[in-house]
Amino acid sequence: MTSTLPQAPENTPSVDRLPNPRSRHDRFRFTKFTEATDSVMVKLAREIHAVGYQDMGFVNSSAVTSEGFLADDIDKAHGPNVDYYVAESPDDDEVKATLRKIHIPEGGSLQDLPAFNLTIGSLSDSGFNLIAGIDNPEVNVKEIAALARTPEASPMIIFELLRNVLHESLGKDEVWFFSIVSTTYQSLVDNFGNEAIYQIGEPITFDDTRISNEVTLVPALVNTDTFINTLCRTALDETDPDQQQRLLRSFMFFTDGLDDSQMNVEASSVRSSINSMLALKKGA
Numbered sequence: 197m198t199s200t201l202p203q204a205p206e207n208t209p210s211v212d213r214l215p216n217p218r219s220r221h222d223r224f225r226f227t228k229f230t231e232a233t234d235s236v237m238v239k240l241a242r243e244i245h246a247v248g249y250q251d252m253g254f255v256n257s258s259a260v261t262s263e264g265f266l267a268d269d270i271d272k273a274h275g276p277n278v279d280y281y282v283a284e285s286p287d288d289d290e291v292k293a294t295l296r297k298i299h300i301p302e303g304g305s306l307q308d309l310p311a312f313n314l315t316i317g318s319l320s321d322s323g324f325n326l327i328a329g330i331d332n333p334e335v336n337v338k339e340i341a342a343l344a345r346t347p348e349a350s351p352m353i354i355f356e357l358l359r360n361v362l363h364e365s366l367g368k369d370e371v372w373f374f375s376i377v378s379t380t381y382q383s384l385v386d387n388f389g390n391e392a393i394y395q396i397g398e399p400i401t402f403d404d405t406r407i408s409n410e411v412t413l414v415p416a417l418v419n420t421d422t423f424i425n426t427l428c429r430t431a432l433d434e435t436d437p438d439q440q441q442r443l444l445r446s447f448m449f450f451t452d453g454l455d456d457s458q459m460n461v462e463a464s465s466v467r468s469s470i471n472s473m474l475a476l477k478k479g480a
Contacts, residue, residue: 220453248344323396389430
């Protein structure tokens with residue numbers, strides 16, 4: 197695996213992406229920024245993260261600082277190598293979500309990713325070999341962290357945020373590494389299958405009174421460039437009709453706005469067939 201993805205520059209300006217029904221059917225507005233470019237949005241992202249984790253019962257109030265952030269020894273995803281993303285509803289100021297993408301610094305290694313250090317002892321042999329064997333990890337491996345939404349937001353905002361970041365990553369040989377809360381992981385597997393997002397180790401627990409003793413983190417990987425094709429193949433291979441429909445809905449959702457050239461022939465053909473059937477139903 198090779199990539200020409202450059203290291204994220206510290207002076208990249210915030211980038212807004214307004215909903216554009218002519219390209220992709222987004223309900224939300226997306227902003228990308230770094231700590232060097234937009235300290236106000238960084239504050240908002242960290243507040244959403246803390247509020248979301250409390251609302252979902254992952255942490256209690258003692259995990260939150262006077263600034264409204266999660267304590268630094270719990271939330272380790274900051275610094276010049278972190279891209280922040282926020283999704284916001286154009287119609288409701290309370291509806292927001294966030295995630296972060298952590299880059300390995302120039303000359304660094306997997307050990308510079310907080311999730312790798314956290315989960316390394318729980319990785320299976322095959323999982324460790326898989327991530328350790330990725331070509332040029334300094335460029336290709338990205339940690340996805342701090343995925344959260346406000347209590348007023350539906351899960352749809354999370355899926356749109358993931359779609360936005362995935363589309364931005366296509367063609368760059370990015371492999372995403374998560375240490376993801378087990379309930380969130382299971383929700384993603386239900387919608388994507390366990391090959392498009394796959395577990396590479398045993399869940400880990402915490403001995404920390406600020407963190408719920410029911411929270412476990414699952415180490416997992418997503419290959420962004422094969423995600424669409426794998427999701428399509430998983431849907432076609434599914435034998436349960438209800439689950440197949442769920443997977444196909446996810447496939448159509450994540451291909452919305454993509455060119456045929458951004459997926460393989462099989463996926464393009466499946467999308468075209470589904471769109472034709474939907475057009476017939478609409479015209480009936």
